[in-house]
Amino acid sequence: MRVFAKPFWAQRHGNEDSEYEDAFWPREPIDGLSMTSFRCAVADGATETSYSRIWAALLVRYWCRSACPATTFDGADLPKWQQSWSRIVRRRPLPWYGEEKVRQGAFAAILGLALDDVPNGSGGTWSAVAIGDSCLVQVRGDEVLARFPPLNSAAFSNRPHLLSSNPNYNSRVVNHAQKTQGTWQGDDAFYLMTDALACWFMREDEQRRTPWKVLRDLETCDEVKPFRELIEDLRKQGALRNDDVTLLRVEVS
């Protein structure tokens, strides 16, 4: 299969670039690379916890480098990921409130997607795992084939179940992991989104608009408007919650 992938991101309005706490993988666009399997992910660090940017970045990187199938994700690799986080954040002395934040741990939503080629076929299979409220949609032509997790726009809240860098908080969260699988054909597109954009997408979709066309055409010859300009416009219209925003557009052929 040939993979085209492009990440887009914008930090919460009023914040610095360096305060962006989502994460995505791959970090750079992929332009038609031929491969037999491909993994990608987005993650969303929780505002109210510290070092969640580091945790989100570790989650997407480890997920994409691991061989664990999405459909059997059981959190077995989590201790390794948590130890990495702990090593990074304890490198320097912390003030009293920093120590307490480290004790609480960082939290993040993650959505991981794995695409696999079927030898000698014109398509393949995909599988995905999600903890929290980052979402993906699979689009073929003008039809949305899959929405995962199957959230409607009213279901997004500021209090989702998230994956923690603190093992004590994860015993139940791993049970909240949602898994799914499907098949893909040439020219299918997958859009991976963190919650603010996913909520906008679902609302537009519920109102029978075609939000995937906006995402499909972004920064192409069909729509040269930069992603950040689109996000600012949507925020000004009140259509998008003020939060970090990430989109990973993946097309396969």
Next chain:
Amino acid sequence: MPYTAEISRANPSCFLFLIDQSGSMADPFGVGESGRRKADGVADAINRLLQNLVIKCAKEEGIRDYYHVGVIGYGAQVGPAFNQPLAGRELVPISEVGSMPARIEERTKKVDDGAGGLMEQRIRFPIWFDPVAEDGTPMCQALSSAKRIVEGWLDQHPTCFPPIVINITDGEATDGDPSGPAEDIRKLSSSDGEVLLFNLHLSSHRGTPIEFPDSEAGLPDRFAQLLFRMSSPLPAYMRNIALQEGYKVSEGSKGFAFNADMVVVIRFLDIGTRPSDLR
């Protein structure tokens, strides 16, 4: 819809605590712990509230100024109660509060050891206030001071998330009926809703702790009933969170607690995504 304004560094909100430092606070605290006075309960409550508010606003680079915080003491006198180096200041950005406690004590805390047991961990615990118990209880004056400070804040921040005033007391005012001054505070508003006045009643009465009641019928004494009537109803969004956290609340529930903990109010504050499992 009220109580939906974003709390951010560009549009911060305000927290004002009123702490009763009157002579009656030297009386025993009624939750059964031997030797503890109500003044100890007040000091514990305000230190824990400030600690939790600072932690809520802390990020890896430091403390973000989502709130400005004031503490008014009332007893021998009425006025700003922070110690040096914050002494005399009515409202202080939360980053300065977090960076300048009066001292930091070392304590031990039992934490989950990850293997089904508990282990002791040393933690640093900031202290801003020590117990004080002197003279009368000029609660009306304290509420009037609070009104003036909150009015000044609202002039400067007319679109902010409504300020929250938390009064920690045994309820035995000595300068008149505090109902009127309390109502004057509750009538203040930003474009996002009315100011919230909550009361934490620390009593010598050995009654069961009560949180966010919806009626004064079951309250143990007239001071509790008065403070209940002085308290703002919990806004709908706070009731929803309280329900999610297992509190029994209804539409009539008020921001009042009796011999209980009000730290949960800090969890009600929305500054962005909060993991539902974090307690």
